[in-house]
Amino acid sequence: MANVSGSSPYLGEVPKPAGVTAARKALDSGILKGVPVAVKDIIVTADGRKSTAASKMLEPYESPYDATVVRKIVEAGAEVIGKTNLDEFAMGASTENSALGKTVNPWDPTRVPGGSSGGSAAAVAERSAPVGLGTDTGGSVRQPAAFCGVVGMKPTYGRVSRYGLIAMASSLDQAGTLTTNVADAATALGVIAGPDPLDATSVDRPVPDYRKALTGDVKGLKIGIPKEYFEVEGGAKDGGVQSEIEEAVEQAKEDLKKSGAEIVDVSLPHTKYAVSVYYLVMPAEASSNLARYDGIRYGHSVEREGSWQGSLEDVYFQSRAQGFGPEVKRRIMLGTYALSAGYYDAYYKKAMQVRTLITRDFEKAFKDADLLLTPTTPTTAFKLGEKSDDPLAMYLADIFTVPASLAGLPAISVPAGFDKAGLPIGLQLIGQHWDEETVLRAAHAYEQRHDWHVKEPPKPKEPQ
Amino acid sequence: MKIDRQAVEKVARLARLALSDDDIAVYQGQLSSILGYIEQLDEVDTADVPPTAQVTGLVNVLADDEIKNERRDKLPVDVPASDGTSIKVKGVFGG
Numbered sequence: 001m002a003n004v005s006g007s008s009p010y011l012g013e014v015p016k017p018a019g020v021t022a023a024r025k026a027l028d029s030g031i032l033k034g035v036p037v038a039v040k041d042i043i044v045t046a047d048g049r050k051s052t053a054a055s056k057m058l059e060p061y062e063s064p065y066d067a068t069v070v071r072k073i074v075e076a077g078a079e080v081i082g083k084t085n086l087d088e089f090a091m092g093a094s095t096e097n098s099a100l101g102k103t104v105n106p107w108d109p110t111r112v113p114g115g116s117s118g119g120s121a122a123a124v125a126e127r128s129a130p131v132g133l134g135t136d137t138g139g140s141v142r143q144p145a146a147f148c149g150v151v152g153m154k155p156t157y158g159r160v161s162r163y164g165l166i167a168m169a170s171s172l173d174q175a176g177t178l179t180t181n182v183a184d185a186a187t188a189l190g191v192i193a194g195p196d197p198l199d200a201t202s203v204d205r206p207v208p209d210y211r212k213a214l215t216g217d218v219k220g221l222k223i224g225i226p227k228e229y230f231e232v233e234g235g236a237k238d239g240g241v242q243s244e245i246e247e248a249v250e251q252a253k254e255d256l257k258k259s260g261a262e263i264v265d266v267s268l269p270h271t272k273y274a275v276s277v278y279y280l281v282m283p284a285e286a287s288s289n290l291a292r293y294d295g296i297r298y299g300h301s302v303e304r305e306g307s308w309q310g311s312l313e314d315v316y317f318q319s320r321a322q323g324f325g326p327e328v329k330r331r332i333m334l335g336t337y338a339l340s341a342g343y344y345d346a347y348y349k350k351a352m353q354v355r356t357l358i359t360r361d362f363e364k365a366f367k368d369a370d371l372l373l374t375p376t377t378p379t380t381a382f383k384l385g386e387k388s389d390d391p392l393a394m395y396l397a398d399i400f401t402v403p404a405s406l407a408g409l410p411a412i413s414v415p416a417g418f419d420k421a422g423l424p425i426g427l428q429l430i431g432q433h434w435d436e437e438t439v440l441r442a443a444h445a446y447e448q449r450h451d452w453h454v455k456e457p458p459k460p461k462e463p464q
Numbered sequence: 465m466k467i468d469r470q471a472v473e474k475v476a477r478l479a480r481l482a483l484s485d486d487d488i489a490v491y492q493g494q495l496s497s498i499l500g501y502i503e504q505l506d507e508v509d510t511a512d513v514p515p516t517a518q519v520t521g522l523v524n525v526l527a528d529d530e531i532k533n534e535r536r537d538k539l540p541v542d543v544p545a546s547d548g549t550s551i552k553v554k555g556v557f558g559g
Contacts, residue, residue, distance in 0.1 A: 061542060158520045171517055200525040201518075276502040287479060294480070296553055301544035312554035313480075321482035329481055333472070333491055334498060336479040350505050352515030357508065359516055391494055392501055408519030433520065 007102040007109070008085070009122035011041050011052060015081040015129070023130050026077075027184050030211050032191055033077030038129035040120045041083035042090050043067045043175070044164045049080075053166045054098040055088045057299045057323030067164020068199065069133055069175050069192045076191045081129055084119025088325045089290065090140055090168045092116050093397040096388055097327045104384065105147060106457035107423055111381040114144030117178065121148040124178045125457055131188050132178035137169050138278050139376075139401025141176035142413035146376035146426020149415050151443070151453065153177045153185040156433050157408030158203035160189075161196030169285035170201075172278075172405050181453045182414065182444040186210035189436060205434060213437035214444040219260030221442060223429075224369025225253065228271035232378060232399050242379045244419040249375055252416060252427050255449045256373070256442065266365040266372065270358045271403055277358065278402040279395055280338050280351035287335030290328070295319025330391060359407040366432050371442055374400050376413040376426035400428060410436045414443045415452040424452075466496045 008014050015036070023035045044051040044063035051063040070080065087097035095103045095118030103118050105111040106126040113122040117134030121144035124132045134141040136154040145152025154176040162173055177188040190211065195204040230241055253263050295301035295315045300323030302308045303315055310318070324332070338347035365372060377400060387394040404411040409430050416427040427446070431439035447453055472492045476483045483491070545552040 156520070158522070171519070197527065200527070201520075201522060203520055203522065270508070273505060273508060276505050279498060280502060291480075295544065297551060298542035303544040310554075312556060315554060316480040317482040320480055324481070329483075329487075330491065330494060332479045332481065333475050334495060337467075337471070337475045337495065337499075340475065340478060347502070349515055350508075350510060352517060353510035353513040354505055354508050355516040356513050357510070359519065392497055395498070406519075 007104045009038065009103050009113070009119040009126065009128065010082040011054065011085050011101050011119070012050060012083060020127070020130070027130060027187060030187050031076065032073055032131070032187065035078045035131055036081040036129045037073055037078045038082055038084045038120050038123035038132040039070060039080050040086050040117050040132070040134045042086055042135055042166045043070060043133055044166065045070050045080055045083065047080060049083050051083070051166070052100055053089045054086045054100045055323065055325065055328070056099045057293050058166075059100060059300070061299060063164070065164065068161035068196045070164065072192050073133070078131070082123070084117075084123055084132065086119055087116035088328050089166065089286070090116040090135055090137060091286070091327045091331055093139070093143055093394050094382070094387065095119060095144070096384065097325060099325045105381045106460075107149060108381065108421070109460070111383055111423070112147065114147030114381060116140040116144070117152075118144045120178045121145050121150055121152065124148070124150045124180060127180070127456060130180060131184060133192070134176050134178055135165050136174055136176045136405065137172045138282060138405045139398045141178060142376050142401050142411060142426070142428060143398065145178055145413040147381040147424065149424030149452070149455065149457070151179045151182055151185050151415070152413040153189055153436075153440075154404070154411050155189060155193060155436055156410045158201050159410070159434070159436065160192050161194075161199040161202045163196055163198035167289040169282040170289060171285060172282060182412070182440055182447050183211060183214055185412065186214060186440050208437055210437060210440055213441045215441060216445050216448055217260070218256060218442050218445045221261045221371065221438070222264050222369045223256055223261050223442065224264050224266035224365050224372045225249075226266050226268040226271065226365065226372055226374060228268050229374045229400055232272065240378070241375055242419065245375045245378070245380070245425050248416040248425045248427060249373065252373060252446060255446055259445050259449070261442070264369050266369050268358075268361040268365055268403065270354060270361050273354050274358055274403040274406060275395055275399050277351045277354045277406060278398065279334070280347050281355060281406070283331040283335030284338050284348050285335070287332045287339065290324075290332055293320060293323060295323075299323060327391070355406050358403055362403070362407045362409060370432070371438055372430040374428045374430065376400060376428040380419045380421070380423035380425060404430045409433060410439050412439050412443045414447055417450070417452055467492060467499065
């Protein structure tokens with residue numbers, strides 16, 4: 001048994017158990033009034049709590065403003081009950097890259113909660129908060145949702161304001177929700193969605209009443225199965241998708257057929273390049289975004305040490321070396337390399353071109369299907385430490401979630417049962433741009449056929 | 465793709481990161497392995513394929529040129545060195 005003492009979904013103060021019954025009642029009527037919300041600590045709050053991105057760089061940082069998503073949930077009557085743990089600057093798939101805390105999977109404390117929104121997913125899974133806010137750049141809401149057995153919704157890029165999300169990769173970052181069921185996801189998304197003058201990439205489109213989309217009816221809906229998602233390398237130990245996850249997809253196809261949907265085969269031929277594209281585009285953007293942590297304006301700085309002497313350049317080099325953790329440095333290095341003179345065309349431009357081909361694959365598939373059904377992850381939650389020493393293995397954990405991110409599409413992960421070890425399985429539904437309604441409708445119809453989403457992880461034993 | 469030590473040192477310098485000798489060796493191995501995987505992109509024909517940087521078709525989103533800076537007083541709260549209203553930095557030239 002691993003030592004899990006000191007592990008928590010939250011950074012800083014752990015909230016007291018909230019009034020769950022009243023919150024449940026509000027959510028069931030489709031509002032957030034009085035609902036406790038666990039907020040990933042890369043989303044800034046001006047409520048006296050720190051906004052750290054789980055980095056030493058921002059450990060003491062207090063934001064002078066609220067993120068737009070925070071302002072919106074507070075205006076809707078919700079209460080931020082705590083800031084949750086994450087991989088430093090949202091860089092990771094296990095929450096193990098946090099510089100400030102440890103979070104384990106509520107279903108098995110020897111395993112990771114996924115990441116990077118691992119804290120918000122674990123908080124919702126352990127029922128300390130009915131709603132969590134996260135951010136998803138390449139799967140950081142959907143993957144931890146799958147590992148923790150909850151619902152994780154990433155809307156279309158531009159559907160929700162990014163103002164106040166500490167930036168990682170600006171062409172990919174999007175805020176999303178973690179909830180125990182699809183109806184709550186619809187409620188929370190309805191609150192946070194909409195254009196924002198403070199984010200020029202948020203899009204001015206009407207926000208539908210997402211709860212009205214939950215009709216339970218998927219008759220005539222065409223659901224595409226992209227065959228390439230079952231041919232990937234580097235997933236489960238045998239190289240592909242864990243067998244129980246494949247079985248869950250098969251079962252889901254049957255379930256959705258019984259509900260009246262039609263299952264069609266589609267092809268996304270560039271799927272196998274998605275991780276490569278992602279790990280060029282994302283670090284390139286991150287290396288630019290994280291240039292702002294220079295030890296001059298805010299964050300960790302060697303200049304705070306009274307006796308420190310050195311040049312302006314030394315302030316940059318030393319503050320950044322001390323403030324950033326290994327994964328953040330790795331991505332800054334990778335991105336800087338991909339953007340540097342002589343490599344730009346071969347790496348960054350090439351990646352942006354293949355991104356176009358990945359997007360075209362989806363456009364083509366959506367001529368034959370309204371929605372795509374895939375696994376969320378190739379495996380269920382892996383062991384703590386299992387992939388920590390192998391960055392590439394960790395990156396491949398994102399293989400099913402990055403394509404939708406690269407194309408900016410809305411996607412949801414919903415609970416789809418458990419493997420033999422009792423670990424949750426997640427299924428992903430990917431929709432067309434701006435069509436969160438169909439994603440939510442099908443996810444809800446599927447959810448109604450099972451009771452997986454009401455299963456709770458075992459309560460942790462009190463430390464002796 | 466094997467990248468050499470000099471390349472790692474150059475990138476660290478461009479990225480303004482002070483790295484120890486041990487760090488450089490670790491990143492040399494890891495970056496080589498990641499870039500080795502990424503080399504698979506070479507097999508994709510991208511002739512005449514335009515690059516994608518923006519996925520929802522937005523072009524030139526403009527805002528009125530107005531100053532809306534209500535929180536200026538709150539912004540320098542976390543500055544390491546300041547004289548109260550301005551940020552102090554070391555000399556830029558020859559410092």
